[in-house]
Amino acid sequence: MDPDVRNKAWEELRSRVEGCQRCGLCRTRTKTVFGQGSVDTPLVFVGEGPGADEDASGVAFVGRAGQLLTKILSAGGIDRESVFICNVVKCRPPNNRTPTQEEMLMCGDFLEAQLLLLRPRIVVCLGNTPLKWLLKTTEGITALRGRWFDWRGIQLFPMFHPSYLLRNDSRVKGSPKDLTWQDVQQLKARLDELQKGE
Ligand code: SF4
Numbered sequence: 001m002d003p004d005v006r007n008k009a010w011e012e013l014r015s016r017v018e019g020c021q022r023c024g025l026c027r028t029r030t031k032t033v034f035g036q037g038s039v040d041t042p043l044v045f046v047g048e049g050p051g052a053d054e055d056a057s058g059v060a061f062v063g064r065a066g067q068l069l070t071k072i073l074s075a076g077g078i079d080r081e082s083v084f085i086c087n088v089v090k091c092r093p094p095n096n097r098t099p100t101q102e103e104m105l106m107c108g109d110f111l112e113a114q115l116l117l118l119r120p121r122i123v124v125c126l127g128n129t130p131l132k133w134l135l136k137t138t139e140g141i142t143a144l145r146g147r148w149f150d151w152r153g154i155q156l157f158p159m160f161h162p163s164y165l166l167r168n169d170s171r172v173k174g175s176p177k178d179l180t181w182q183d184v185q186q187l188k189a190r191l192d193e194l195q196k197g198e
Contacts, residue, residue, distance in 0.1 A: 006117055010039060013113050017090050023106040025091035025099075031058035035086025035114065042121040043083040043191060045069070046111065047161060048129035049099050055092035060085045065163040069126075072162065076184035078191070084118060086111065088130050104133055115154065121194045123154050124187065127161030146183045148190075155190070159183045 017034050020026060033050040036059055045061075053063035061069055070080045089099045089107040099107070111133075115123060125131040128141045134151050137144070141158055149156040160176050160183075168176045 001117075001119075007039075009113075010117055013110065013117070017110055020090070020107075020110075023091075023103045025089065025093060025103055025107075028094050029091035030055045032090045033058055033060050033087060033092075034090060035060050035084060037080070037084035038082050039084065039118060041082060041084050041118065042195065043078070043124070043187075044115065044118055044120045044122070045083060045085045045124045045126055046130040046134070047085070047087045047126045049087045049089040049096075050092040051096055051163075052092070060087060061162075064166060065161070068162040068165060072165075072180060072184055075181070076188045078184070078188055084114075084120070086114060088133050098129060104129075108133060116152070120154060122187070122191060123151060123156050125156060125158045127164060131158045146179065146186065155194075157183070157187055157190070159187070 014034050017032050020032065029050075033054045047061065047065075050060065051063050051065070053066075054060055060066070066085075069085075073080050073083070088111055089103055090110060091107075093099050093103070123134070125134060125141075131137065131141055131144060134156060135144075135149055141160060145158045145160060147158070149158075160180050165177055165180060171177045
């Protein structure tokens with residue numbers, strides 16, 4: 001896609017999200033959280049929805065979970081500034097509850113449009129919500145993490161959500177943190193392989 005056309009469509013999408021009142025989450029949000037990072041990236045991370053810090057700032061993954069994600073990426077040799085990070089829903093669900101099917105149905109078009117405009121090589125689903133939404137699967141993250149799937153010609157890789165890792169601090173072999181370390185290494189290796197072939 002012509003970069004000028006893509007950038008124009010991207011800014012239109014951003015302003016549609018900013019003014020969106022499609023679902024009830026618009027009544028309780030402070031700010032919409034469109035996502036941020038590089039738009040020329042081969043790698044996009046998708047979480048569930050904004051938390052309190054994200055709702056207040058309008059920036060995705062800036063709270064404790066976001067800080068942990070930055071550390072995980074950095075340990076795996078991935079610069080957070082070089083990727084794009086967003087969520088399935090762009091407004092905070094009250095008390096950080098899981099978004100409802102209806103909310104995801106209303107907001108899912110925005111995520112889909114983002115992914116189709118960015119056309120990254122890899123989309124990482126962080127946790128169950130983006131995984132189930134994009135893959136339309138009933139299987140959970142524990143069964144599917146660390147494996148490769150296809151979403152409309154884009155490689156899809158599920159990993160644990162960093163907030164799950166905050167609640168499961170053990171680093172013993174086979175723990176969520178240990179598995180995430182393996183996953184981020186696998187992710188970096190695949191990314192390097194794809195970029196070498198370009
Ligand atoms: S969550 Fe999505 S669909 Fe609902 S109001 Fe916010 S931007 Fe619109």
